[in-house]
Amino acid sequence: MLDIKNLHAKIGDKEILKGIDLHIGPGEVHAIMGPNGAGKSTLSAVLTGRPDYEVTEGSILYKGEDLLAKTPEERAWAGIFLSFQYPVEIPGVTITAFMKAAVNAKRKALGLPELKAGEYLKLQKEKMSLVQMRPEFSKREVNVGFSGGEKKRNEIFQMAMLDPDLSILDETDSGLDVDALKIVADGVNTLRGPEKSAIIVTHYQKLLEYVQPDVVHVLKDGRIVCTGGRELIDRIESQGFDQF
Amino acid sequence: MGHGRYIDPVTAGAPGKLYTVRAGEVLNLEFVVLPGESRDIHLTVDLVAPGAEAHIKALYLSRAGEKVNFHILMHHRAPGCRSTQLIKGIAGGEARVTFGGTIVVAPDAQQTEAYQENHNIVLSEQARVDTCPQLEIYADDVKCSHGATVGALNPDELFYMRSRGIPEQEARTLQMLSFLSPVIPEGREAEVEAAVRSL
Numbered sequence: 001m002l003d004i005k006n007l008h009a010k011i012g013d014k015e016i017l018k019g020i021d022l023h024i025g026p027g028e029v030h031a032i033m034g035p036n037g038a039g040k041s042t043l044s045a046v047l048t049g050r051p052d053y054e055v056t057e058g059s060i061l062y063k064g065e066d067l068l069a070k071t072p073e074e075r076a077w078a079g080i081f082l083s084f085q086y087p088v089e090i091p092g093v094t095i096t097a098f099m100k101a102a103v104n105a106k107r108k109a110l111g112l113p114e115l116k117a118g119e120y121l122k123l124q125k126e127k128m129s130l131v132q133m134r135p136e137f138s139k140r141e142v143n144v145g146f147s148g149g150e151k152k153r154n155e156i157f158q159m160a161m162l163d164p165d166l167s168i169l170d171e172t173d174s175g176l177d178v179d180a181l182k183i184v185a186d187g188v189n190t191l192r193g194p195e196k197s198a199i200i201v202t203h204y205q206k207l208l209e210y211v212q213p214d215v216v217h218v219l220k221d222g223r224i225v226c227t228g229g230r231e232l233i234d235r236i237e238s239q240g241f242d243q244f
Numbered sequence: 245m246g247h248g249r250y251i252d253p254v255t256a257g258a259p260g261k262l263y264t265v266r267a268g269e270v271l272n273l274e275f276v277v278l279p280g281e282s283r284d285i286h287l288t289v290d291l292v293a294p295g296a297e298a299h300i301k302a303l304y305l306s307r308a309g310e311k312v313n314f315h316i317l318m319h320h321r322a323p324g325c326r327s328t329q330l331i332k333g334i335a336g337g338e339a340r341v342t343f344g345g346t347i348v349v350a351p352d353a354q355q356t357e358a359y360q361e362n363h364n365i366v367l368s369e370q371a372r373v374d375t376c377p378q379l380e381i382y383a384d385d386v387k388c389s390h391g392a393t394v395g396a397l398n399p400d401e402l403f404y405m406r407s408r409g410i411p412e413q414e415a416r417t418l419q420m421l422s423f424l425s426p427v428i429p430e431g432r433e434a435e436v437e438a439a440v441r442s443l
Contacts, residue, residue: 048407051399076409088404092422101418102408109409158408 001026001197002166007058009046016042018222019058024166027194031208031233032201034219035241040201041085043219044170047199048082049075062166076102077109079165083155083172090142095154098142099124099161106162127160131187149180156187167191167198173207185210205233218244250382253288253348258317260286265325267293274429277304277312277333278439288317291325291353302331303427303436306339306371307443316345318360320353323383329360332427334420336367336443343375347390351382360390365397365423367443417441 007020016039024030034040045053047060049072060067067075090098103123104114115123124138131153143151152172159167169188173181188198188211200213208216208230216232217224218241225244226232235243254262265271277283289298304312312335318327327347335341343362364373375392397419405415420440421428428436 050403050407071412072403072406073409073411076407082407084404084407088400090401090404090419090422092425093418097418098405098408098410101410101414102405105411105414106409162408 001028001063003059003061005059005061007043007046007060008056009042009053010056011042011053015056016222017046020219020222020224022217022224024197024199026165026197027192028215029192029198029200029211029213030215030217031213032199032217032219032224033203033205033233033236033241035203038219038241039222040203040219041170044082044085044168044199044201047075047168048072048080073105074109076162076164077106081159081162081164081167083152083159083167083169085171085174087143087146087151087155089144089146091144093142094139095142096121096124096138099158102158103161123161127157130160130190131156132183133157148175149177152176152180152184153187156184160187160191163191165196167196168201169198169207170201171203172200173202173204176206181206182210205237208233220244250348250351250380252321252350253317253319253346254290254321258288258319260288260315260317263287263289263298265289265291265296265298267322268295269297271296271298273298273300273302274427275300275302275304276429276432276436277302277306277310278435279305279307279442280310282311284313284315286313286315288319289327290319291321291327293322294324296322296325298325298327300327300329300331301427301429302333303424304331304333304335304341305436305439305443306333306335306337306341307367308337308339310337310339312339312341314343314345314362318345318347318358320347320349320356320358320386322350323352323354323356325353326357327359329362330427331362332364332424334365334367334424334440334443335371335373338368338370339372341371341373343373343377343392345376345390346378346380347388349379349381349383349386349388354383354385356383356386356388358386358388362392363423364392364394365420366394367397 009017
């Protein structure tokens with residue numbers, strides 16, 4: 001699914017990723033944990049093609065293709081989704097208008113006909129209920145005036161709408177209370193499948209209690225310094241990141 | 245906030261088209277300046293009796309070397325009048341846009357409500373927008389505000405939309421239409437959308 005080799009990336013003059021190697025197979029959920037400033041969000045940004053981040057060395061293959069050659073929208077069409085740590089407000093654009101444009105752009109890229117209005121609304125209603133968003137949210141401007149929990153639920157709703165093959169959850173648990181965390185985790189678990197992979201980026205173990213990863217990596221100072229199973233989460237919990 | 249002495253701007257010979265709004269009347273003005281069009285919108289509104297209202301909405305879209313000038317004087321002569329102005333536009337190419345808007349509240353015009361907003365998006369390095377909103381208030385019991393911004397399309401919004409699969413050009417169009425939506429006159433949505441797509 002995803003093959004990252006010796007990835008180096010910088011923003012401005014600052015090198016942040018200093019040689020990342022990561023292999024994720026179909027259906028696998030990987031957690032990437034690490035202290036603030038380790039490069040976790042940079043990795044998410046590079047995977048989704050955020051401008052301002054420059055890859056200086058290394059390669060990323062996604063489904064066998066050169067991911068770095070693709071634009072952000074092409075990556076989305078190919079099945080990559082990022083749940084933003086800080087979802088962006090888009091004043092003047094409703095959730096329905098936004099998601100309809102996104103869903104139909106992906107369908108068009110895949111050679112499928114656009115959804116008719118009725119089909120779209122049915123899908124939207126179904127996916128909103130997955131994260132317990134009230135139907136009236138569809139008429140709200142994207143993320144404008146949303147609480148922290150509502151923003152994160154909106155991210156998972158969008159993930160459900162776009163049905164990605166590789167989901168990247170960037171600090172999706174930050175700022176969530178327990179109830180919202182459970183809703184988000186249930187949504188993510190529902191979307192798991194044998195061909196669906198995910199990267200969960202976090203510096204807490206909170207979300208990982210509900211969404212169990214297959215592999216856990218520790219990212220520190222731009223490198224993966226330790227890889228293991230779930231037992232690594234407990235080790236981090238009891239001894240912190242300084243041990244690595 | 246007034247500087248110096250009140251001089252009646254209308255009798256002093258305010259230039260441009262003069263609209264006189266009387267007691268209980270409501271003046272609604274809408275302007276749409278489409279790409280390729282150079283325009284001078286030069287007007288004075290005189291609110292002469294209590295309860296008069298004036299509302300101005302304008303949008304402009306420029307993509308080449310157009311020159312678009314707004315020169316608006318809103319004169320609150322009488323008490324208890326209300327005015328709003330919302331002027332928004334997008335300047336590309338080598339467009340030159342100027343906005344000069346003045347609200348004058350005369351000494352007798354207590355309980356005035358007057359608002360003025362001018363917001364601009366600049367798409368190219370060569371386009372230029374100069375905005376100069378002014379308030380002259382000679383009464384002391386009024387609600388007035390004005391604001392102006394000139395900026396680029398928000399890159400975070402753009403990336404957010406692209407990360408969801410909305411192609412860059414479509415994302416920019418959505419951003420521009422949402423920016424303009426408060427000033428698009430009813431019934432002209434399709435025309436404005438086509439013009440935005442042409443930028």
